[in-house]
Structure formats: C-alpha cells, structure tokens
Amino acid sequence: MTDVAIPGSKSLTARALFLAACADGTSVLHRPLWSDDTEAFAAGLTALGYAVEVRPDRCTVRGSATGPPAPGAEVFCRDAGTAARFLPTLGALGHGVFRFDGSEQLRRRPLGPLVGALAALGVDVRAEEREGHLPVTVRGAGLKGGALTLDAGLSSQFLTGLLLAAPLTTEGLEITVTDLVSVPYVEMTLAMMRRFGVEATRTGDTFTVPPGRYRAGEYAVEPDASTASYFLAAAALTGRSVTVPGLGAGALQGDIRFAEVLGRMGADIALTADSVTVTGPERLSGVTVNMRDISDTMPTLAAIAPFADGPVRIEDVYNTRVKECDRLDACATNLARLGVRVETGRDWIQVWPGTPRAAEIDCRGDHRIAMSFGVTGLRTPGLTLDDPGCVKKTFPEFHEVLASLVREWTRSA
Numbered sequence: 239m240t241d242v243a244i245p246g247s248k249s250l251t252a253r254a255l256f257l258a259a260c261a262d263g264t265s266v267l268h269r270p271l272w273s274d275d276t277e278a279f280a281a282g283l284t285a286l287g288y289a290v291e292v293r294p295d296r297c298t299v300r301g302s303a304t305g306p307p308a309p310g311a312e313v314f315c316r317d318a319g320t321a322a323r324f325l326p327t328l329g330a331l332g333h334g335v336f337r338f339d340g341s342e343q344l345r346r347r348p349l350g351p352l353v354g355a356l357a358a359l360g361v362d363v364r365a366e367e368r369e370g371h372l373p374v375t376v377r378g379a380g381l382k383g384g385a386l387t388l389d390a391g392l393s394s395q396f397l398t399g400l401l402l403a404a405p406l407t408t409e410g411l412e413i414t415v416t417d418l419v420s421v422p423y424v425e426m427t428l429a430m431m432r433r434f435g436v437e438a439t440r441t442g443d444t445f446t447v448p449p450g451r452y453r454a455g456e457y458a459v460e461p462d463a464s465t466a467s468y469f470l471a472a473a474a475l476t477g478r479s480v481t482v483p484g485l486g487a488g489a490l491q492g493d494i495r496f497a498e499v500l501g502r503m504g505a506d507i508a509l510t511a512d513s514v515t516v517t518g519p520e521r522l523s524g525v526t527v528n529m530r531d532i533s534d535t536m537p538t539l540a541a542i543a544p545f546a547d548g549p550v551r552i553e554d555v556y557n558t559r560v561k562e563c564d565r566l567d568a569c570a571t572n573l574a575r576l577g578v579r580v581e582t583g584r585d586w587i588q589v590w591p592g593t594p595r596a597a598e599i600d601c602r603g604d605h606r607i608a609m610s611f612g613v614t615g616l617r618t619p620g621l622t623l624d625d626p627g628c629v630k631k632t633f634p635e636f637h638e639v640l641a642s643l644v645r646e647w648t649r650s651a
C-alpha cells in the first residue's frame with residue numbers, strides 16, 4: 239500500500255481565502271493549495287486591498303467586513319474560473335471601479351449569469367468586449383441585496399460567488415436557481431460559510447442568506463479530491479493500492495465519490511474517517527455513471543475507460559464543454575488518436591474496450607486532460623503530452639509525484 243500526499247483543495251482554498259477576506263479580523267489557513275489558480279485568487283484579493291501573507295504551508299489574511307479596502311482595482315484571474323466567478327461580487331460590495339480580466343482561455347468561458355445577477359441587484363456591471371464574458375468592469379457602490387433568480391446550469395460557481403458575498407449586503411440575498419450543476423460544490427460553499435459563522439438555508443430551489451458577519455479563525459484545508467482521482471485511478475488501472483491520507487468519509491468535497499465509481503468497476507475501496515484507499519482489481523468492469531455532481535473527474539474516468547472489460551458510459555456532463563476546454567470533445571479526440579473506439583453526444587461520452595497505441599495527447603491547455611491521460615500513459619508505452627506544463631493550474635508537481643509513485647511500485651514489485 240502506498241501513501242500519496244495530495245496538495246490542498248483548490249475549491250476549499252479559494253473559499254477560505256474569500257471568507258477570510260470578508261471576516262472581521264485575521265484568519266490563518268493551513269495547508270492551502272499554491273498553484274496557478276489559487277495564486278491568481280490570492281493576488282486578486284491583494285489587488286482588492288486585502289492584506290494576504292502567503293507562506294508555503296500557511297496563509298494569513300486580514301479581513302474587512304465592509305468590502306474590499308481598495309478604492310478600485312485591476313484583477314487578473316489568469317485561468318481560474320473560481321476567481322472570475324467569485325471575486326466580482328467583492329467588487330460589487332466595494333466602492334470604486336473594479337476591472338476583472340483573465341487569460342484567453344478564461345475569456346471564452348461563460349460569465350453571463352453572474353453579470354446578469356449583479357445587474358438585477360442594481361450593480362453597474364459591464365462586459366467590455368463580448369456580453370457575458372471577461373473582461374468586465376464593476377462600479378461598486380455597496381450592495382443592498384434582495385431576491386433574484388439565477389441560471390446555474392452551466393456553472394455552480396455563479397451561485398457560490400453570490401452566496402459567499404451575501405452576508406455583507408445590507409438586506410441579505412434570496413436566490414432561486416432555475417437550474418444547477420455541481421451541487422456538492424454548493425454544499426461545500428454552505429458548509430464553509432457555516433464554518434466562518436454564517437448560516438445560509440436552502441429550501442427547494444431557493445437559497446436564503448441573511449445579512450451577517452463572518453468570524454475570523456484558523457482553517458485547515460483538506461487535500462484536493464479531484465487531484466486525488468488521478469492517483470486512485472492509477473491504482474485501479476494497475477492493480478496496485480494507493481492511500482490518500484487526510485481525505486476520508488467526512489470530506490467536504492463531492493469528488494471523493496470518484497472512489498465509489500472505481501468501486502463499481504471492481505476496485506476495492508476502503509474509506510475511513512480520514513483516508514481513502516483504492517486497490518485495483520485484476521480487470522476493471524464497464525460502468526454507466528451519471529457524473530453531473532462530480533464532472534471534474536469525467537476525464538479521469540474516460541482516460542482509464544479503454545482498459546475496462548466492457549463499455550464505460552458517462553452521462554449528464556454537458557457543462558464539461560465549457561471548462562478549460564471542451565472536455566467531452568478533448569477526451570473523445572484523444573481517445574480516438576490512441577486508436578480507441580469512442581462516441582459522444584451533447585452531454586455524454588461512451589468508450590469501448592481497446593488497447594491504446596502510442597500517440598501524442600493534445601492537452602488543449604487543460605490540466606485535467608494532461609493529468610488524466612498521464613494516467614493512461616501508465617499502461618500505454620509511447621504516450622506523450624503536447625503540453626505537460628499545463629498541470630500548473632492545480633498541481634505543478636503532478637508528473638514528479640506520479641513518476642515517484644511508479645518508482646515505488648517498481649521497487650516493491
């Protein structure tokens with residue numbers, strides 16, 4: 239059995255940074271993730287005037303319960319969806335002109351529902367070039383709050399951005415969603431808000447957040463469950479065992495449920511309060527799985543799917559088409575390059591058993607495509623990635639950690 243140390247959760251780090259920035263007093267975050275996305279998030283907070291002190295294993299944030307201290311800012315979100323969908327709500331709480339922009343990749347991704355929601359709340363918010371996309375300028379004048387409807391069918395991040403900011407509005411927010419994906423991320427948001435002292439409620443499709451004050455404190459970030467999926471998949475694919483310490487039954491991240499999917503494919507799963515272990519079977523079985531709640535792990539499953547003894551079908555993942563790239567298309571195109579039979583529809587992908595042959599993977603600048611097919615490479619001699627460095631978005635050391643896992647397996651064989 240091999241322990242793999244996984245860096246902190248991107249989603250928990252971003253939420254903890256936001257909440258600490260909005261709390262009264264100074265907060266300390268332990269074991270946050272430092273990667274391109276969370277560095278962009280922290281730099282965004284610094285631009286907004288918050289005092290953020292970054293150390294490798296710890297981060298200190300001095301909060302302001304009355305919105306961003308800066309009288310205006312330019313915030314560059316790089317490739318980070320979290321920064322683009324959470325930080326503009328801070329601009330709306332502030333007083334001044336706040337401009338948000340991102341990489342070409344992030345500019346392509348949808349932002350319309352958040353822009354529309356802020357406008358419905360009376361905020362002066364404008365997309366500069368293309369409706370519903372970065373760059374946007376927010377002229378903050380404090381946020382009164384109120385009731386609104388929101389379409390979160392392309393991304394739950396629009397809802398999370400509004401929920402996190404809601405307690406700092408004068409009247410609170412009542413948000414009714416007409417559609418919602420990635421529900422566990424919203425549950426994570428509500429749990430984190432509670433951890434920082436604010437109770438939001440959900441009744442059916444309506445989320446209600448009263449005005450309130452976040453409490454500063456200490457917060458320890460769990461290892462990232464989406465990152466863990468590559469190492470759990472590696473164990474499932476090779477018949478080996480991997481344990482991820484620090485990530486167990488009490489995890490706040492929905493992506494821990496990827497282990498259950500591997501269990502349905504015949505892997506042995508041991509979940510304790512604070513660890514998960516996957517042991518691969520002789521041969522994986524085919525499976526049909528709805529991944530609407532855990533769609534960041536869709537590429538992980540698609541990339542090991544050819545090695546199952548029957549078809550693997552992944553359903554209800556339309557919104558993976560508007561992530562760092564069109565992930566359904568990227569998975570299908572790369573599997574086809576490897577000589578594997580694959581078919582996709584609007585919101586699904588099906589992969590048939592096959593023996594992948596050597597090919598170069600077109601990563602499309604997407605860390606999850608690179609990491610997922612990096613795992614395929616464990617059983618595909620000659621597989622290469624055209625852009626291995628794109629893993630820096632969430633796990634700059636991915637390739638070294640995977641290689642050292644393989645070295646350890648070889649030593650113990």
Ligand SMILES: O=C(O)C1=C[C@@H](OP(=O)(O)O)[C@@H](O)[C@H](O)C1
Nearest residue numbers: 249392393394395398420423534
């Ligand atoms: O709120 C979050 O931290 C995230 C929500 C999910 O996005 P969508 O809601 O767009 O699916 C997920 O894919 C992303 O990696 C992180």
Ligand SMILES: C=C(OP(=O)(O)O)C(=O)O
Nearest residue numbers: 317318319320534561606
């Ligand atoms: C979709 C992702 O990131 P984000 O939306 O936070 O940019 C991801 O990490 O897979």
